[in-house]
Every structure is written in structure tokens, then in C-alpha cells.
Amino acid sequence: MSNDTPQQANIGVVGLAVMGANLARNLAGREGNTVAVFNRSPERTRTLLDEHPEAGFVASEELDAFVASLRKPRTAIIMVQAGKGTDAVIEQLAERFEEGDIIVDGGNANFQDTRRREKDLRDRGLNFVGAGISGGEEGALNGPSIMPGGSKEAYETLGPILETIAAEVDGEPCVTHVGTDGAGHFVKMIHNGIEYADMQLIGESYDLLRRVAGHDVEAIADVFAAWNEGDLQSYLIEITGEVLRQRDAATGEPLIDVIQDHAGSKGTGVWTVQNAVGLGVPVGGIAEAVFARAVSSKPEQREAVRGVMRSRPDAAAVGESFEDDVRAALYASKVVAYAQGFDAIIAGAEEYDWDIDHAQIARIWRGGCIIRAKFLNRIAEAFERDTRPVTLLEDPYFAKVIQDGEAAWRRVVVVAAQSGVPAPGFSSALAYYDSLASERLPAALTQGLRDFFGAHTYRRTDKDGTFHTLWSGDRTEVEMG
Numbered sequence: 001m002s003n004d005t006p007q008q009a010n011i012g013v014v015g016l017a018v019m020g021a022n023l024a025r026n027l028a029g030r031e032g033n034t035v036a037v038f039n040r041s042p043e044r045t046r047t048l049l050d051e052h053p054e055a056g057f058v059a060s061e062e063l064d065a066f067v068a069s070l071r072k073p074r075t076a077i078i079m080v081q082a083g084k085g086t087d088a089v090i091e092q093l094a095e096r097f098e099e100g101d102i103i104v105d106g107g108n109a110n111f112q113d114t115r116r117r118e119k120d121l122r123d124r125g126l127n128f129v130g131a132g133i134s135g136g137e138e139g140a141l142n143g144p145s146i147m148p149g150g151s152k153e154a155y156e157t158l159g160p161i162l163e164t165i166a167a168e169v170d171g172e173p174c175v176t177h178v179g180t181d182g183a184g185h186f187v188k189m190i191h192n193g194i195e196y197a198d199m200q201l202i203g204e205s206y207d208l209l210r211r212v213a214g215h216d217v218e219a220i221a222d223v224f225a226a227w228n229e230g231d232l233q234s235y236l237i238e239i240t241g242e243v244l245r246q247r248d249a250a251t252g253e254p255l256i257d258v259i260q261d262h263a264g265s266k267g268t269g270v271w272t273v274q275n276a277v278g279l280g281v282p283v284g285g286i287a288e289a290v291f292a293r294a295v296s297s298k299p300e301q302r303e304a305v306r307g308v309m310r311s312r313p314d315a316a317a318v319g320e321s322f323e324d325d326v327r328a329a330l331y332a333s334k335v336v337a338y339a340q341g342f343d344a345i346i347a348g349a350e351e352y353d354w355d356i357d358h359a360q361i362a363r364i365w366r367g368g369c370i371i372r373a374k375f376l377n378r379i380a381e382a383f384e385r386d387t388r389p390v391t392l393l394e395d396p397y398f399a400k401v402i403q404d405g406e407a408a409w410r411r412v413v414v415v416a417a418q419s420g421v422p423a424p425g426f427s428s429a430l431a432y433y434d435s436l437a438s439e440r441l442p443a444a445l446t447q448g449l450r451d452f453f454g455a456h457t458y459r460r461t462d463k464d465g466t467f468h469t470l471w472s473g474d475r476t477e478v479e480m481g
């Protein structure tokens with residue numbers, strides 16, 4: 001590896017673990033790109049070069065040489081595990097980069113870190129772009145969905161390069177300039193929150209079909225395959241069929257039956273909920289998915305409760321149509337989860353002053369990413385109408401989905417509760433819908449109680465102002481402002 005001809009690469013990749021290596025190969029395979037690569041341990045670089053001579057990588061074993069191999073403005077994508085190491089790599093590049101050069105963080109960074117890093121580098125005359133990249137290893141290689149933030153100026157250089165490697169749907173690349181500073185990583189975080197909710201709802205559907213309808217795993221795989229032919233068509237529904245069909249070589253059992261039922265996580269779902277709570281956005285569907293993983297990973301508590309239960313309820317009797325009911329519950333709950341996710345994006349954009357095109361976000365999620373789904377077209381259309389819906393649930397298409405499925409959705413939640421099969425995603429989505437749909441909510445009582453014990457005041461339905469009842473006095477009402 002040498003660097004006899006400096007400044008030949010238009011893009012560089014730092015960090016050549018599988019995501020970085022695949023992204024570098026994807027870049028190298030597109031016309032017009034010459035790709036510089038660097039990895040802290042050179043063995044990995046050498047392996048990549050040996051295995052993929054066709055890529056024509058410009059490889060360096062020293063960071064100085066890597067930097068010298070880049071054309072100006074230098075553009076390097078960092079693909080290292082999000083966390084403390086990212087700051088160190090950014091600093092090493094920043095020390096060597098010059099004004100106008102662009103450092104891209106393609107990991108799943110916390111958007112607040114991205115905001116901090118962007119500001120720091122901007123103050124030093126450098127561009128920093130936090131880019132959410134979704135689609136896993138396969139997507140990185142063949143076309144991910146990419147959510148870059150950072151300055152418009154940086155996107156002018158970076159955008160055309162990213163457009164060469166992103167997934168394409170209807171001739172449109174699944175990449176857009178999401179907004180400034182941390183907007184890209186914020187939107188990727190919400191993508192992951194929705195991914196959690198999607199998977200939880202799929203899991204509940206599977207569980208109900210198995211434990212209530214009594215289907216075997218193979219039959220459930222067929223149900224998912226059939227669902228994937230209709231409105232629910234999506235990557236996650238498709239791969240659910242594949243996972244369910246997989247047999248364990250060692251036991252001959254369905255693989256699903258030998259996988260421990262303790263779900264892990266790397267943090268983006270938790271961040272989504274933490275941030276949504278901070279922004280005052282109810283994202284119950286996503287939160288229930290995060291909590292469901294947490295509950296699954298408490299084996300001692302699960303065993304303790306099983307130990308003290310007198311008996312478990314029998315599965316409710318259901319007929320042939322239960323499968324359709326579950327499909328309707330899944331679709332309606334999914335609409336709720338996406339509505340909540342987009343609400344969080346809207347609130348985040350307001351809070352952090354990002355000019356986010358919501359329809360465009362739905363469009364770049366149609367391909368490449370984990371939550372890619374047919375119905376994202378409908379979400380894009382909803383946001384493209386003359387007046388933006390105050391919630392996706394009021395959009396005519398989604399309002400109809402919910403109304404058509406509402407009775408089935410309620411039946412599924414009832415059956416789940418009667419049968420003792422947990423369906424926190426379905427139930428919470430329905431409760432959210434019913435909350436929005438209720439003319440009066442018991443929040444009035446909450447306000448009354450708050451006023452009673454803490455003089456927190458309340459507003460009246462019939463006149464302006466804030467009021468307090470003298471609860472420990474003569475219980476007359478006083479106007480407070």
C-alpha cells in the first residue's frame with residue numbers, strides 16, 4: 001500500500017468493519033467514484049484489498065497518507081462503532097483536514113453528540129455531517145437509505161456521491177439533505193424507534209396466531225408471506241416469513257423455538273423515547289416496544305410471577321376470521337406508530353430549528369432501510385397535501401384504514417387480554433387512538449387533583465384564565481390570572 005499519486009480519491013472511508021467495508025465497496029462500484037480506505041489495524045485493510053481487487057481502492061496504512069489521497073474538498077465517511085471512539089477518530093481527521101473539508105459520521109450516533117461535534121468543527125472551519133445510514137450490511141453494500149444532516153454547503157459535495165450509492169425507488173435515490181447539524185441522526189433515531197414498534201407489532205401478531213389461533217410456525221410463515229402481498233408489504237413482514245421458516249439444524253425444530261426470548265438493544269429505541277418524552281410527544285407504541293424488550297430480558301421476574309400464578313387463562317375461542325382481525329390490528333397499530341414517529345420528527349424540527357420535508361423523509365424510507373414499506377408512499381402523499389395533517393390519523397387514507405379495521409382491532413385486544421397473551425403494542429396504540437378520539441378525557445380529573453394537592457390551577461371550558469379552588473378553605477373558586 002502506498003500513496004504515490006496523492007489526491008486521487010473523491011471519497012474516503014475510515015473504519016473497515018463489515019458496514020464500512022460494504023459501504024466502501026458500494027461507493028467503488030459506482031461510476032465516477034475513486035475510494036480511499038483506511039482502518040486503524042492495517043490487516044483489515046489488506047484483507048479488503050485482497051478480497052476485492054476489482055474495487056480499485058486507494059488504500060493507506062497511515063492516516064496522513066489517507067488524507068493526502070483525498071481530492072479537495074476532502075470528504076471522508078467514518079464508519080466506526082458509535083461512542084467514545086468516534087470523537088477520537090474525528091479529532092485525528094480534523095487535525096489533518098483543511099477549511100471546507102467534510103467529515104461524515106455514518107454510525108448510529110446520538111444526535112446531541114452530532115450537534116456538539118458539528119458546532120465544534122464548524123468553529124474550526126470544517127464541515128461535519130452526521131448521516132444516518134439504514135439497511136444493515138446488505139443495504140450498505142447494495143443501496144441503503146441515507147439520512148444526512150450538516151450544512152447545505154457540505155451536501156452540495158456529498159449529496160451527489162451519496163446519491164450514487166443509495167437505494168432507488170421509482171428512479172429516486174433514497175437520500176435527502178434532512179436538515180442542518182444533527183437532523184440526520186435525529187431522523188435515523190426515529191427510524192429506529194419505528195423499527196422497534198414495527199417489530200413488536202409483528203411479534204404480537206405472531207404470538208396471537210400461535211397461542212390463540214393455534215397455528216404452527218410454518219402456517220404463520222405462510223400468513224406473513226400472504227400479508228406481504230398486500231398493503232402491509234414491507235421488508236420486516238417479508239423477513240418475518242423467512243425467520244419463521246428457518247429450521248434449526250441441530251434439533252430439527254423451528255429456529256424460533258430455540259432462540260432465547262430475551263430481546264437486546266443498542267440504544268436508539270431508548271433515545272427515541274427519551275427525546276420524545278422531553279419534547280412532550282406521546283410515542284406509546286415505540287415506548288411499549290422498548291419496554292417489551294426490557295420485560296423479556298428479566299428472566300428472574302418472569303419466573304417469579306409464573307411461580308405464584310394459580311392458573312393461566314385458556315386461549316379464547318376464535319374462528320377463521322381471527323387471522324384477518326390480527327392483520328387489521330397490525331395495520332392500524334402500525335399506522336399509529338408511524339404517526340407518533342412523525343410527530344416526534346415534527347416536534348424535533350421545531351425544537352432544533354430544522355427545515356425537514358416530512359414527505360421527503362417518507363420517500364427516502366421507501367427503499368434501502370429496515371422499515372421500508374409500501375405504505376410509506378401513502379405517508380408521503382399525506383404530507384404533500386395542501387394542508388399538513390395535524391396527525392397522520394386524520395389523513396383520509398389512514399382514517400379509512402383505521403375505521404375499516406377498528407372493530408377487528410378491538411376484538412384482537414379483547415382476545416389478547418382474555419387469553420393472557422401480552423399485546424402491549426396493539427393495546428397502547430388503540431388506547432392512543434381512543435384518547436385522541438374521545439371528546440372528554442379524565443385529564444380534567446387529573447387537573448382537579450393537581451389543583452387540590454398542589455394549587456397547580458386549571459383552565460375552565462367556558463372562559464379564559466386560570467383558576468384555583470380554595471380546597472382547604474371555603475371551596476370557592478378564585479381566578480389566578
Ligand code: 6PG
Nearest residue numbers: 134135136192265266267268370
Ligand atoms: C438500520 C438498523 C440498524 C441496527 C439497529 C438495531 O437502520 O440499519 O436500525 O441501525 O440494526 O441499530 O438496533 P438494536 O440493536 O437496538 O435493535
